[in-house]
Amino acid sequence: MIATLNIDGLALRRGGRLLFSGLNLRLQAGEAAALVGRNGAGKTTLLRAIAGLVEAEAGTIEFGEIDAGEARASHMHLAGHQDGQKPARTAWEELAFWTRWTGGSEQAARDAAAALDLTRLLDLEVRRLSAGQRRRLSLARLLASPRSLWLLDEPLSPLDAGWRVRFGEMMSQHLASGGLIIAAVHDPLPIPAQPLEILAPEDAFQEPGE
Amino acid sequence: MSRAMALLSREVTLAWGRGGGPLVSVAFYAGVATLLPLATGPEPARLAAIAPGAAWVALALSALLSLDRLFERDYEDGALDLITLSPVPLELVCAIKCLGQWVATAAPLALAAPLAAIALGAQPSLAPLIFVCALMGGLAFAFVGGIGAALSLGARRGGLLTAVIVMPLFVPPVIFGGGALDAFSNGLPWRAGFALLAAYAAAAVALGPIAMAAACRNALS
Numbered sequence: 001m002i003a004t005l006n007i008d009g010l011a012l013r014r015g016g017r018l019l020f021s022g023l024n025l026r027l028q029a030g031e032a033a034a035l036v037g038r039n040g041a042g043k044t045t046l047l048r049a050i051a052g053l054v055e056a057e058a059g060t061i062e063f064g065e066i067d068a069g070e071a072r073a074s075h076m077h078l079a080g081h082q083d084g085q086k087p088a089r090t091a092w093e094e095l096a097f098w099t100r101w102t103g104g105s106e107q108a109a110r111d112a113a114a115a116l117d118l119t120r121l122l123d124l125e126v127r128r129l130s131a132g133q134r135r136r137l138s139l140a141r142l143l144a145s146p147r148s149l150w151l152l153d154e155p156l157s158p159l160d161a162g163w164r165v166r167f168g169e170m171m172s173q174h175l176a177s178g179g180l181i182i183a184a185v186h187d188p189l190p191i192p193a194q195p196l197e198i199l200a201p202e203d204a205f206q207e208p209g210e
Numbered sequence: 211m212s213r214a215m216a217l218l219s220r221e222v223t224l225a226w227g228r229g230g231g232p233l234v235s236v237a238f239y240a241g242v243a244t245l246l247p248l249a250t251g252p253e254p255a256r257l258a259a260i261a262p263g264a265a266w267v268a269l270a271l272s273a274l275l276s277l278d279r280l281f282e283r284d285y286e287d288g289a290l291d292l293i294t295l296s297p298v299p300l301e302l303v304c305a306i307k308c309l310g311q312w313v314a315t316a317a318p319l320a321l322a323a324p325l326a327a328i329a330l331g332a333q334p335s336l337a338p339l340i341f342v343c344a345l346m347g348g349l350a351f352a353f354v355g356g357i358g359a360a361l362s363l364g365a366r367r368g369g370l371l372t373a374v375i376v377m378p379l380f381v382p383p384v385i386f387g388g389g390a391l392d393a394f395s396n397g398l399p400w401r402a403g404f405a406l407l408a409a410y411a412a413a414a415v416a417l418g419p420i421a422m423a424a425a426c427r428n429a430l431s
Binding site: 048051052053054055072073074076077078080081082083084085086088089093094097100101102103135 | 212213217220223224227256283284287290291292293294295296430431
């Protein structure tokens with residue numbers, strides 16, 4: 001279990017452009033952070049950097065006692081619109097594969113599908129699902145294999161109002177059981193979360209003068 | 211282990227559907243075997259002489275058919291990102307993906323190759339060796355081809371780039387394997403050529419995944 005996440009003086013670059021620098025975040029077990037910022041500010045890149053997919057230009061990302069490689073291999077989920085689900089495979093094939101891949105059991109995958117009201121849809125091909133159903137299918141992995149850090153990229157956007165509330169309850173339960181959540185959002189999260197605004201370097205530079 | 215098996219079965223089913231899968235490779239091979247007599251003239255002596263070589267050309271080309279989608283799809287839809295979040299090293303993931311490619315495309319082709327060669331007039335006694343050489347060569351093509359597929363990730367017209375990168379690396383197995391078949395059909399010692407082919411395949415299996423994983427990491431960051 002990851003107990004703390006410390007991001008210290010982080011700077012990230014994408015395609016030769018500096019996205020932001022000097023970003024700090026401290027998150028304890030049971031806490032959530034909401035990443036806000038305009039389109040292209042680097043919210044998704046920050047989530048991918050925490051998942052070890054992007055090298056930091058400067059600064060450090062640490063997971064308390066746990067070594068970064070171990071944390072990435074067994075203690076975090078990444079969920080966003082790039083969900084890796086193949087349109088031609090059935091919902092069950094995809095959920096079962098990703099659950100096994102992240103270390104959950106087949107029974108856990110069935111339970112997670114039931115919790116997200118997907119049981120009737122499991123025989124359908126992924127391409128036949130609506131955007132909201134498809135998102136629920138990818139969110140089912142979070143419940144199917146317990147991992148403490150959830151990195152969520154716009155988790156709520158395709159969900160309807162009812163599902164936003166229910167997914168909010170799932171996030172609250174995850175926090176109550178000692179999990180951590182970092183979510184990139186445009187709408188407010190339905191759970192108490194520490195806001196973290198990502199500013200472009202030029203915005204940050206102008207701020208003191210205003 | 212359960213993770214590796216889950217990935218292998220996913221890869222085989224995906225490769226089965228990718229670019230038409232094994233049936234297209236086999237049909238492609240049958241097409242080459244049919245066109246050859248039309249292009250070179252139907253004299254049985256000439257056809258029998260070039261039949262084993264044609265098997266190699268068709269094998270190499272059909273290995274290229276579905277190669278460009280080996281990593282590209284998973285890269286585009288984010289699956290490659292998610293695959294890295296597991297205790298399975300990326301090198302092993304790459305090896306499993308190539309193995310899936312081999313099972314789904316090279317194995318059906320290895321079954322078809324002896325039939326087509328015999329239809330072109332090769333001696334029936336050559337069939338077992340063609341089968342084994344095609345299996346071994348398919349292994350080399352899958353693992354060497356995977357390097358090209360991983361290197362061209364994210365490039366526009368990646369399929370073309372894959373072919374340009376991979377073609378020179380396909381030369382040694384074609385020479386060794388073609389040489390072994392040629393020697394066998396002329397009653398000469400053929401084991402040396404086959405051993406070199408097997409050595410090339412072994413080297414590709416051992417070193418290919420390291421290069422593929424490095425190329426994938428580079429493409430993801």
